[in-house]
Amino acid sequence: MMLGFPCLMYYFWVCVEHHQGKLITPATYSIQGLQSFIYNDIIQKVIAGAFPHLLAVKIYMGFVVYTAICAYTLPGIVVEGLGLPSLKGKKLKYLCNGLPFWYMTLVLSAILHITGLFRLTLIADNFGNIMSVAIIWGFTMSSLVYVISGIMGKHHRMSGNFFYDFFMGGCLNPRIGHLDLKMWAETRVPWPLLFYISVSCALKQYENQGVFNAPALFMVLAHFLYVNSMQKAEECIPTSWDIFYEKDGFMLMFWNMAGVPFTYCLPSIYMMKYESVTGTTISHSLPYTIFLFTLLLTAYYIFDTANAQKNRFRMEQNGSFITRNAFPQLPWGHLKNPSFIRTEHGNLLLTGGWWGIARKPHYTADLMISISWGLITGFGSFLPYFYFCFFVFVLTHRVTRDIQRCAKKYGKDWDRYCERVPYIFIPYVF
Known part of the structure; x- marks a missing residue:
């Protein structure tokens, strides 16, 4: 996966950049045919069109550094995470300043684009090059965190298999001062960058066609909602599974630094390339x-x-818990006196609200969102549906791990919970 997924990203880039989203295959499956396909149809095109040049480094690494500075310095609220077994129950504090970062970035990017100091269309124009920088940075950051945290003696839950441990991570909460690298990487880099890729594609459409059509605006809205949701409720993230349990390894870091923004954006990139080649939207x-x-x-x-x-x-x-009024606060977002199951372990298993209807309602909603991103592009290419297909696999795998962990942890209490909430994704279906 660590070697194959970057190769897959480049393959998808070649397909969308040079073949209007068609999945290309070798002319023949002989040794010579495969070698020619890999070298001429993939490697040569990647070198020519996706080389990590200086402008791409400035755009991507400039944004990464900017988000880290904002996360470290902007004012915000401080919340505690859950007690961590690895720290003997200690609760880490998290500075949540996502809202000022998000709206300041929106205003700043609009000013830069309008004044011409940095045209946002440069992102779409240099998409492959920026993706290469992101891939390199994903490997670099994963290696730095793994090695440095090992030197500092902060590895735990290690299997002894280097490749597995590097993939899953050695350290749970790597930090630079009060900046939690895992939370920063999950909230500040991938989703805002994904949003700006879609904005860039929409602006390219306007440059070429003189209009913004509904599918392009749909993707901008979809990605805005995702980013805005994360920033306005940032104080909820320290208690989430990723922050509390998952170690900060290649799986999370590469995916946040490169995988999310440069594969989830395929619907926007596909529509932009389709329209630039055909001249129609x-x-x-x-x-x-x-x-x-x-x-x-x-x-x-x-x-x-x-x-x-x-x-x-x-x-x-x-x-x-604190009360915030960040926009939008949706009805039924906060349950008062919800039902729950108290376990012998001491934890409470929520059975009220959406969580009394299914065990993973947010995953079901995520899949509904992801399929809509593909459907808005039509049925001319598989690439816009990759996110949905990949997400089905990822969420199924994550649910399996979660069920196994909870069954072992809670025992009979977990059986009671499953009887109370029998369906995982869709009530009366699955």
């Missing part, structure tokens, strides 16, 4: 368009409120 009937906007907004509502319900419930038990 992708469009749909009004009923179909309304259906997809409705699907997106409905799924977003479930996603936002389900995450809010569970994380605010955890925060109340943790004593770190």
Whole structure:
């Protein structure tokens, strides 16, 4: 996976950059045919069109450094995470300043674009080059954190298999001062960058066609909602699975630094390339368009409120809950006196709100969102649907790991919980 996924990213880039999203294959499957395909159709095109040149380094690394400085210096609220077994129950503090970062970045990027100091269309124009920088940085950051945390003696839950441990990570909470690298990498780099890729593609469409069409605006809205949801509820993230349990290895770091922004954006990139080659924009009937906007907004509502319900419930038990009025605060995002199961372990298993309907309602909403990103592009290419297909695999794997861990941890209490909430994703279906 560590070697194959970057190769897959480059393959997808070649397909969308040179073949309008068509999945290309070797002319023959002989040794010579495969060698020719890999060298001439992939490697040569990557070197020619996706080389990590200086401008790409400035754009990507400039944004990475900018987000880190903002995360370290901007004012915000401080919340505590869950007690960490690796630190003998100690609760780490997290500076949550995502909202000032997010809105300051929106204003700053608009000023830079309008004044011409940095045209946002440069992102789309140099997409492959920036992706290469991100891939290199993903490997670099993963290696630095693994080695330095090992030298500092902060590795734990190690298997003894180097490749597995490097992939899953050695350190749970690597930090530079009060900057938590895992939380920063998860919230400040991938999703804002994904949003700006879609904005850049929409602006390129306007430059070429003189209009913004509905599918391009759909992707900008979809990615804005995702980023805004994360920044406005940042105080809920320290109690999430990724921060509390997952170690900060290649899986999280590479995925956040390169995988998320440069594969989840394929619908936007595909539409931009399709329109630049054909001279026509992708469009749909009004009923179909309304259906997809409705699907997106409905799924977003479930996603936002389900995450809010569970994380605010955890925060109340943790004593770190605070009331915020960041836009938008959606109805049913906070449960008062919800039902739950008290386990012998001492933890509470939420059975109220969305969490009494299914065990993973936020995953169901995530899948609804991801399929809408593909459907808005039509059916001319598989690439816009990669995110959905990949997400099905990732979430299924994560749910399996979660069920195994919880069954071992809670025993009979977990059986009671499964009886109370029998469905994982969709009530009465699965």
